[in-house]
Amino acid sequence: MADVLLSKVRKNYNPATLKDTLRNINLDIKDGDFIVFVGPSGCGKSTLLRMIAGLEDITSGDLTIGGKRMNDVPPSERNIGMVFQSYALYPHMTVFENMAFGLKLKHMDKETIRQRVVHAADILGLEPFLERKPKALSGGQRQRVAIGRCIVQQPSVFLFDEPLSNLDAALRVKMRLEIAKLHRDINATIIYVTHDQVEAMTLADKICVLSPLKASAESNLEQFGTPLELYNHPVNQFVAGFIGSPKMNFLNGEITEIGDKECKVKLTSGEIITAKVNASRGEVGQKVQLGVRPEHLVAADSPKADGGKISGKVIVTENLGAEFFLYMEAPACDEGVDFTVKHEFAIDIKAGETYSVGIPASACHLFDAEGLAFPRTEVYTRG
Numbered sequence: 241m242a243d244v245l246l247s248k249v250r251k252n253y254n255p256a257t258l259k260d261t262l263r264n265i266n267l268d269i270k271d272g273d274f275i276v277f278v279g280p281s282g283c284g285k286s287t288l289l290r291m292i293a294g295l296e297d298i299t300s301g302d303l304t305i306g307g308k309r310m311n312d313v314p315p316s317e318r319n320i321g322m323v324f325q326s327y328a329l330y331p332h333m334t335v336f337e338n339m340a341f342g343l344k345l346k347h348m349d350k351e352t353i354r355q356r357v358v359h360a361a362d363i364l365g366l367e368p369f370l371e372r373k374p375k376a377l378s379g380g381q382r383q384r385v386a387i388g389r390c391i392v393q394q395p396s397v398f399l400f401d402e403p404l405s406n407l408d409a410a411l412r413v414k415m416r417l418e419i420a421k422l423h424r425d426i427n428a429t430i431i432y433v434t435h436d437q438v439e440a441m442t443l444a445d446k447i448c449v450l451s452p453l454k455a456s457a458e459s460n461l462e463q464f465g466t467p468l469e470l471y472n473h474p475v476n477q478f479v480a481g482f483i484g485s486p487k488m489n490f491l492n493g494e495i496t497e498i499g500d501k502e503c504k505v506k507l508t509s510g511e512i513i514t515a516k517v518n519a520s521r522g523e524v525g526q527k528v529q530l531g532v533r534p535e536h537l538v539a540a541d542s543p544k545a546d547g548g549k550i551s552g553k554v555i556v557t558e559n560l561g562a563e564f565f566l567y568m569e570a571p572a573c574d575e576g577v578d579f580t581v582k583h584e585f586a587i588d589i590k591a592g593e594t595y596s597v598g599i600p601a602s603a604c605h606l607f608d609a610e611g612l613a614f615p616r617t618e619v620y621t622r623g
């Protein structure tokens with residue numbers, strides 16, 4: 241097992257265009273950590289993973305694994321195991337042979353190979369299938385064989401590139417739990433790419449959020465932190481909008497009052513909302529976006545609605561039994577963007593009617609015109 245260190249890593253596929261894909265990526269990944277790279281499609285997640293694996297050159301910057309600089313070390317000598325979205329199993333070989341193949345290539349002795357394969361099969365629950373060919377396995381079982389093929393190599397770092405995206409929804413949840421269990425059992429350093437932020441939130445010790453690189457930006461690493469740091473203290477509006485499902489709501493307004501522990505924001509729709517945010521670096525009259533997560537909204541008459549309330553016309557309601565969703569037109573939202581409410585209780589209301597919803601002051605996030613967050617002074621707990 242090993243630490244992985246990225247320092248000022250940059251990737252440019254085509255220097256002639258001068259356009260970088262990744263810039264100034266600094267990550268300190270500790271031995272045994274489960275790290276997830278998330279971000280919208282095309283932001284460079286796979287590129288970053290492939291650079292760690294040695295399948296892509298690093299344009300500039302340093303990559304260190306276990307204390308050794310790896311930039312110029314070939315993939316086969318990096319002691320890394322990679323699991324891809326496509327399982328790429330050999331169809332004519334049994335599960336045992338598929339898992340043993342890489343070790344045979346290394347001329348390992350038969351008994352060591354057998355022990356490693358049996359051990360991996362035990363961890364992954366594959367013993368009953370060792371003599372089967374891939375075509376006689378389900379998608380989830382095939383993916384487990386692909387993971388097993390990696391485990392037998394005893395790599396110091398596991399790299400997973402969207403390993404569950406070929407599986408159906410139910411199997412994804414099952415495999416997600418299995419991967420979490422695998423990490424607990426073998427305590428390996430794992431770097432995992434996904435665009436599914438529920439996978440990111442549930443699996444990761446730390447999440448690295450990437451965005452498509454803007455020409456003038458210093459870096460496209462938006463934030464690197466624990467799932468709850470990202471959920472409770474997103475550093476900017478990009479991370480706030482990316483982490484959390486359903487997405488955070490954003491309301492346009494301007495600061496009207498700045499205190500030590502809270503500030504007041506007048507929404508473009510006229511309501512005044514109190515936010516438990518330190519806006520001392522801002523100024524009265526400054527344009528801001530107020531963020532509030534759908535699951536933190538409360539009934540308008542609740543004592544928790546100490547931040548204020550907003551009203552809007554209901555567009556659609558969804559009652560899922562355990563959760564109730566309401567989508568409404570809030571005039572302070574950007575044009576064409578609905579305001580989403582998630583309650584644990586159902587409301588008897590129809591499309592076209594007006595609904596008022598309460599906002600706890602400690603549930604508010606605040607972002608300046610550049611999208612940078614003001615620090616929160618309190619974090620709302622639903623309890």
Ligand code: ADP
Pocket residue numbers: 253261279280281282283284285286287288
């Ligand atoms: P993600 O995994 O986040 O979807 P990728 O790492 O696959 O993103 O791609 C990031 C960007 O780099 C994309 O704009 C993609 O078109 C570009 N890219 C990826 N591979 C290559 C390549 N071999 N040559 C040129 N551009 C590439």
